[in-house]
Amino acid sequence: MVAVNELASNAGAAYVFLRNGTAWSQQAYLKAGQVSVGDFFGRAVAISGDIAVVGVPGEDGGSAGVNGPVNELAAEAGAACVFVRSGVTWSQQAYLKASQVTAGDQFGGTVGISGVTVVVGAINEDGSATGANGAVDELAADSGAVYAFGRSGTTWTQKAYLKATQVTAGDNFGRAAAIWEDTVVAGAVFEDSSATSVNAPVDELAPDSGAAYLIALGAPKMLVTQTAAVTDGGSVSFGAIVTGATGLPLTFTISNPGTDDLTSLVVTKDGPDSAAFTIGALSATNIPLGPGTVTFTVTFYPTTSGAKTAALHIGSNIFGVNNPYDINLTGTALSFTQDTDGDGLNDASELQMTALGFNWQVNQSALVNTYTSTANGAGYFNASQIQEMNLGMSLLQQNPATNQFKLELGLEKSTDLTHFTPFPFTAPQLTVRPDGKIEFLFTVPDNAAFFRLKGQ
Numbered sequence: 001m002v003a004v005n006e007l008a009s010n011a012g013a014a015y016v017f018l019r020n021g022t023a024w025s026q027q028a029y030l031k032a033g034q035v036s037v038g039d040f041f042g043r044a045v046a047i048s049g050d051i052a053v054v055g056v057p058g059e060d061g062g063s064a065g066v067n068g069p070v071n072e073l074a075a076e077a078g079a080a081c082v083f084v085r086s087g088v089t090w091s092q093q094a095y096l097k098a099s100q101v102t103a104g105d106q107f108g109g110t111v112g113i114s115g116v117t118v119v120v121g122a123i124n125e126d127g128s129a130t131g132a133n134g135a136v137d138e139l140a141a142d143s144g145a146v147y148a149f150g151r152s153g154t155t156w157t158q159k160a161y162l163k164a165t166q167v168t169a170g171d172n173f174g175r176a177a178a179i180w181e182d183t184v185v186a187g188a189v190f191e192d193s194s195a196t197s198v199n200a201p202v203d204e205l206a207p208d209s210g211a212a213y214l215i216a217l218g219a220p221k222m223l224v225t226q227t228a229a230v231t232d233g234g235s236v237s238f239g240a241i242v243t244g245a246t247g248l249p250l251t252f253t254i255s256n257p258g259t260d261d262l263t264s265l266v267v268t269k270d271g272p273d274s275a276a277f278t279i280g281a282l283s284a285t286n287i288p289l290g291p292g293t294v295t296f297t298v299t300f301y302p303t304t305s306g307a308k309t310a311a312l313h314i315g316s317n318i319f320g321v322n323n324p325y326d327i328n329l330t331g332t333a334l335s336f337t338q339d340t341d342g343d344g345l346n347d348a349s350e351l352q353m354t355a356l357g358f359n360w361q362v363n364q365s366a367l368v369n370t371y372t373s374t375a376n377g378a379g380y381f382n383a384s385q386i387q388e389m390n391l392g393m394s395l396l397q398q399n400p401a402t403n404q405f406k407l408e409l410g411l412e413k414s415t416d417l418t419h420f421t422p423f424p425f426t427a428p429q430l431t432v433r434p435d436g437k438i439e440f441l442f443t444v445p446d447n448a449a450f451f452r453l454k455g456q
Contacts, residue, residue, distance in 0.1 A: 004029065012041030014054045016090065028090040032056060032081050034070040041081070044121075046178075048113040050085040051151075053096075055108030055120065064101045066094055066149070066156045078107030080120045082156060094156040098122055098147055100136045107147070112178040116151040116317055117159070117217070119184055121174030129163050132215070136161070144173030146186045148217055152263040152286070152317055159260070162215055164188055166202045173213070182219035187212050218289070220318055221258030222325050226250055232322050236312075238277075238300035238331035240360070242348045247300035247331070249280065254294045254314065256287040263287075263317045267296055269329075271310035276302040277329050279312070302333035334360060344368045349450075352415060411440070412452045420452055 016028040030052070032041050036059070044055030055078070062073030082094040096118070098107045102125070110121035121144065128139035148160040162184065164173045168191070176187035187210065194206035224230045230252075241247045256262035263286045267279055280297035287294055302308055308331045313324040334347040341350075341363040350360035357367060397406050412420040423442075430440045 008035050008037050010038045010040060010058070011035045012039055012043065012056065012058075014042040014045050014052070016047075016052065016085075027088060028083075028085075030054060030081075030083055030090060032059070032079075033092055033095060036060060036072065044109060044111045046111045046113045046118075048115060051093075051113060051116065052083045052085075052090070053111045053113050053118050053120075054081045054083065055079075055111040056081060057106040057109040057123075059108065061097060062101055064097050064099055065158065066096055068095070068097060070095070074101050074103045076104050076106055077101045078105055078109065078122060080108040080111055080118070082118065093154060094149075094151075096120060096147075096149055096156065098125070098145075099158055099161060100127075102126060102138065110174060110177045112184075114179040114181055115323075117179060117182075118149045118156075119177045119179045119186075120147045120149070121145070121177040121186065122147065123172045123175045125174070126169075127161075127163060128167050129161075130165055130167050131163060133161050134163060140167050141169045143167045143169055143171050144175065144188060146174040146177050146184060146215075148179075148184065150260075150317065152261075160217060162186065164191070164211075164213055166193075168192060168204065179217075182217045184215045184217060185212055186215065218260035219258050220256055220260045220262035220287075220289075220316065222262060222314065222316060222318060222322060223255045223257050224314065224325060224327065225253045225255070230327055232325045233328075235328040235330060236298075238298075238329065240332040240334055240347075240351055241300060241302070242351060243302055243305045243333040243335050245301075249297040249299040251295055251297050252327075254287065254296075256289065256292070259289065261286065261288050261317075264315065265294060266315045268313045268315070268324075269310055270313070271329075273302075273308035274310040276300060276308045276331065276333070277310045277312075298329065300329075300331045302331065305333045305335035305338060307332050345371070349415075410454045412454060414450045414452065423451065 014030040015026055017024050018027045038058045039056050040058040041056045042054055043057050046053050057078040058076050059079040060072045060075050061070050061077060061079055063069050080096040081092055082096065083090050084093045105122045105125045107122035108120055109123045112119045123144050124142045125145035126138040126141050126143060127136050127145055129135050146162040147158060149156050150159045171188040171191045173188035174186050175189045178185050189210045190208045191211040192204045192207045192209065193202045193211060195202055226236050230236060238247055265282055265285045267282060269277060269279055278299045278301055283295045310329045312327040312329055315324045334351050336346045336348045338347050340347050341361055343363045343365045345368045347360040350358040411423045411425060413423040414420045425440055429442055433439050
């Protein structure tokens, strides 16, 4: 924390306090990056989450824009300072000035913040333009203005220069200003109209009666599609695949139907099975206002069987409940050892034979029985048949020279009953039991669902 002294009269400061239960304690003592007598740092303050903005209406810098060099060339032109918190530590992130700097404007006399958008009032600004982003001049003394700034990543830029719909010298538009999401309210305490209620005709018949203006800023929006639109909080299913297999990547497309640039895009994931979903790189991190899009892929790659769930989060510069944009991911990994529908054929095999009419979620005992009974020609036998099967060749062969008999068997594996590959007997899994019988212990390898015993 900065050491406190009394060496700069009316320089000003801002203090951050935290509440824990009913107890309050000071967390930070904030000062500008350059301190001068009479700056009145802290005349206006606002905070949103981990971002605080402090107005400095007596600041004398002559630089325009954001993070320009600090000097003392424009008395009481004013400034605003943005501070950010990381953990419990606050640091200055931006030094904000108007796009046109004039002595006496008192930019920073009022401030407001919503999300990553800051508004700053310059109560004595002299421009005669009306509405948003008009030409800047010095033709209406002390009419006042409000400036809006937005952040992308850690970079702040001016987004709008706002004036009243009717501008008169001395109105002090921006003497008070606040923002919520994309709506700004600005007070003009010395406005002179006698109009009443809302949006009545403006005149100059009631000096200094005052007025307030509601102004809609441009705001980005996010639309995510994956074959169809996916709402914030919606779900995308990857269906079922065999455990250990890699599913086809699904492409997600982000577009911006809003009225401002969509920036700072980042995709993250979490959830109990997030490791089963792989996120590809974003094609870009910003979508300027217009028809552009950004894409990324998600691939389902489960290494264990069962239902899998995860959550996808798309962060951006959008303020409010739609940041991040959340999508639930689901998928099912099937194994060769589980038979969910209880029809005698494992889930993974039924999935691989979908084209033959199999459905791993529906009991199809008749279809399974028909399939297995006609599959003997390919070498498939059920548990009872294997006790009686004929291997199609003589199992015992005698060597006439030695009079020795040889019994030679081979084991093969297959996923489709069409293509078989050798599955060799290996030690120590192959043993001769004490009762003289041969035993081979093995686990299901790869995606094999069928095994064939052959005479060699």
